[in-house]
């Protein structure tokens with residue numbers, strides 16, 4: 001009974017949301033750098049509004065973020081103090097290949113992550129590395145159109161081979177693309193795509209998705225060749241879709257909404273396009289740009305484990321009259337009257353995590369890894385900078401409890417759990433700093449004011465105890 005003895009407890013971040021140092025040591029610019037905080041962000045990250053450079057009107061939070069690039073030792077020491085067994089982070093592609101299409105990597109960038117991984121190992125922390133977490137070199141967007149272009153496979157191959165070779169022995173857990181299904185909702189952030197007028201958006205998206213899926217299989221192949229100890233996972237923005245009612249049209253709508261997400265994992269884990277997707281794309285006259293060898297690559301190099309983020313369940317309706325949607329989330333959903341919501345309108349559903357885990361495990365029967373979960377909330381520090389975040393503890397405790405039930409009562413094989421934003425960082429959806437997820441408070445606001453000082457919150461001490469007791473003491 002209980003979680004695995006070697007259960008990987010930890011926290012998760014993404015390069016562009018915490019590193020800063022956007023122009024340090026030869027780093028090039030990426031899509032995420034030019035995404036500002038404020039009301040234009042949504043249109044920009046969804047590729048509807050073309051915005052490829054900095055301007056004076058906006059504030060760009062990723063430029064400095066929380067300056068982790070220069071403070072990573074202090075931050076990792078705090079993770080070590082909490083007893084992290086793993087730390088999920090992402091590589092900024094433009095530190096390694098500033099433009100993206102160079103033959104030779106930037107040594108300073110490679111060295112940065114090497115030092116960071118060594119720092120993790122000092123505390124017995126196993127790095128879990130997302131290769132692409134919402135970043136695409138700006139040069140590849142301007143020159144090639146991002147993932148709509150098949151040439152991206154060559155650049156990604158060069159990137160991944162470089163990483164696997166250089167970090168052999170330092171890293172063994174890899175994720176190819178963060179939330180690969182986000183391409184359908186925020187394609188500029190997910191795949192460097194900006195739409196042109198009049199084009200068939202769905203076609204653009206599924207063609208780009210094909211490139212990412214083949215790139216992911218190729219990376220999996222290379223990872224295993226370079227070191228058979230490497231374990232590669234896919235990564236899904238998960239959250240079960242409930243039917244809005246028992247009406248069959250709602251049940252069908254929920255099934256279809258789930259399939260829209262599972263489509264990606266079906267390819268990455270089962271190794272082929274599912275029948276429902278082939279039919280749908282064929283019906284709409286969308287041709288998947290298969291090239292020679294793609295089918296074999298997908299079939300032979302499926303992932304070793306399935307990772308996912310979970311913040312909320314979702315609701316789908318087959319009735320066009322039903323349109324009361326939740327706010328503040330890229331994944332729009334019908335409102336669930338039985339659930340409370342966060343300050344950003346994300347509905348809170350711990351049991352939904354157990355349901356989602358069961359759904360995914362039933363479907364793929366591979367080990368699962370929860371690599372994101374958490375509550376984005378406004379914290380109010382006292383005069384010493386201390387935050388009593390009982391609301392965050394409640395959220396996390398109830399989700400960890402449901403996660404344990406999926407393991408202990410339902411038999412799901414679970415490798416680990418990394419909460420999102422273990423240190424306060426920039427929000428991906430809104431670009432805000434005030435939407436905080438961390439165990440560690442960072443003194444910085446939406447406009448970039450603050451000392452950047454780090455202060456453990458109440459949840460810091462709580463999580464330390466959770467890890468110490470392997471999840472027994474919540």
Ligand code: P53
Pocket residue numbers: 014017178179237309311329330331372376420426427428429430435
């Ligand atoms: P923020 C939407 C829905 C589910 C997950 O999100 C999402 C998003 C994007 O907003 O993204 C993941 O910061 C993502 C992280 C992100 C985190 O969820 O908008 O992998 O980069 O920060 C939380 O509150």
